[in-house]
Amino acid sequence: MIIYRYLSREIFFSTFAVAIVLVPIIVSGRLINILTRANPGEMDLLFILELVAYRLPSMLMLTLPLALFLGVLLAYGKLYLDSEMTVLRASGVSSKQLVGFALGPAIGGALIVASLSLYISPIAFQALELSYAKRDALNELDTLTAGRFQKLPDGRTVYTSAFLEQRSKMDKVFIAKVNKDSDKLEISYSDSGAIQTNADGRRYLVLQDGYRYTGTPGMADYQQLKYFKYGYLLPERKLVIDTSDPWSKSTLELLGSSSPELIAELQWRLSLPLLAFVVVLIAVPLSRTSPRQGRYSQLIPSILLYLVYLSLLMSARDKVDQGGSVGLIWIVHAVFFVYGMSLIFFDQFWIKSLNKLPNMSSLLKRNK
Numbered sequence: 001m002i003i004y005r006y007l008s009r010e011i012f013f014s015t016f017a018v019a020i021v022l023v024p025i026i027v028s029g030r031l032i033n034i035l036t037r038a039n040p041g042e043m044d045l046l047f048i049l050e051l052v053a054y055r056l057p058s059m060l061m062l063t064l065p066l067a068l069f070l071g072v073l074l075a076y077g078k079l080y081l082d083s084e085m086t087v088l089r090a091s092g093v094s095s096k097q098l099v100g101f102a103l104g105p106a107i108g109g110a111l112i113v114a115s116l117s118l119y120i121s122p123i124a125f126q127a128l129e130l131s132y133a134k135r136d137a138l139n140e141l142d143t144l145t146a147g148r149f150q151k152l153p154d155g156r157t158v159y160t161s162a163f164l165e166q167r168s169k170m171d172k173v174f175i176a177k178v179n180k181d182s183d184k185l186e187i188s189y190s191d192s193g194a195i196q197t198n199a200d201g202r203r204y205l206v207l208q209d210g211y212r213y214t215g216t217p218g219m220a221d222y223q224q225l226k227y228f229k230y231g232y233l234l235p236e237r238k239l240v241i242d243t244s245d246p247w248s249k250s251t252l253e254l255l256g257s258s259s260p261e262l263i264a265e266l267q268w269r270l271s272l273p274l275l276a277f278v279v280v281l282i283a284v285p286l287s288r289t290s291p292r293q294g295r296y297s298q299l300i301p302s303i304l305l306y307l308v309y310l311s312l313l314m315s316a317r318d319k320v321d322q323g324g325s326v327g328l329i330w331i332v333h334a335v336f337f338v339y340g341m342s343l344i345f346f347d348q349f350w351i352k353s354l355n356k357l358p359n360m361s362s363l364l365k366r367n368k
Contacts, residue, residue, distance in 0.1 A: 019064065099284045
């Protein structure tokens with residue numbers, strides 16, 4: 001138990017350190033993607049942070065298996081580099097026992113990924129769809145920023161110097177729009193404006209004590225109208241939540257579905273915890289290294305192996321999404337599981353096979 005606690009603690013700290021590095025990178029990438037796709041003034045900072053928070057569980061589903069994989073590689077690789085593994089092997093700890101010591105963190109990581117993929121992530125995506133629906137249901141004026149000219153979807157450019165009384169009133173309002181029928185510019189300016197609702201439930205932006213100018217830019221044909229009150233009818237927008245996306249459906253809804261798209265989503269959710277478990281079985285024998293090789297000698301090949309594993313899973317998921325057999329996903333898992341078990345139980349075979357391969361230095365000597 002002392003050895004198990006020691007190795008588990010090393011794996012935990014290494015995994016946590018890798019996750020601390022990976023998560024900000026992935027979140028910043030997602031944040032940049034959102035910012036590049038958003039129009040100026042369309043999203044405020046609070047809404048963007050809300051989107052990133054709701055997408056965080058889906059990011060962690062793919063980040064945690066990689067962090068666990070690299071954590072085992074770094075933790076066990078450090079023990080090999082510091083000759084601690086030599087002491088453990090001399091004390092009677094076999095390579096199979098080393099795998100057994102890593103099963104605890106592997107099962108714990110798989111359970112965390114399972115909770116994220118099967119329960120937390122669908123709830124987060126449902127909340128994300130609700131946020132989008134609430135955003136779409138907002139009135140155009142609700143997205144305005146005081147002290148800034150903003151162009152609305154209907155072509156109007158609106159400016160207000162300040163919002164008052166919880167955004168129910170506006171100070172110094174400017175509205176400009178080109179009439180599509182007459183190609184004339186319509187400009188309205190008032191000292192104040194307020195949102196009012198009539199008896200039919202329709203909402204109006206009512207401007208008070210202002211002027212309205214109509215004319216053609218560059219021509220001296222402008223007409224001036226002074227008004228005490230002038231109302232703009234605000235469009236009606238209803239709260240519509242999109243529930244058709246498979247990733248926003250609960251796992252119970254996916255269980256009885258016959259749609260290939262929903263079946264692929266269910267199999268993907270079930271396969272991610274198994275991914276976290278299998279990569280640990282592969283990482284333990286791959287972490288074997290010597291002080292001459294260095295701590296990070298196996299890191300790049302191992303990451304490439306993980307990327308191949310994940311890419312094959314994604315390709316199999318796409319095939320299932322298009323109507324292919326569900327067994328494609330599990331064949332990929334079976335192949336890498338067998339590969340991991342062969343590394344554990346037939347490690348001498350792989351070592352001898354790799355030793356037979358010519359290294360770069362011998363090839364260079366032959367060329368000379």
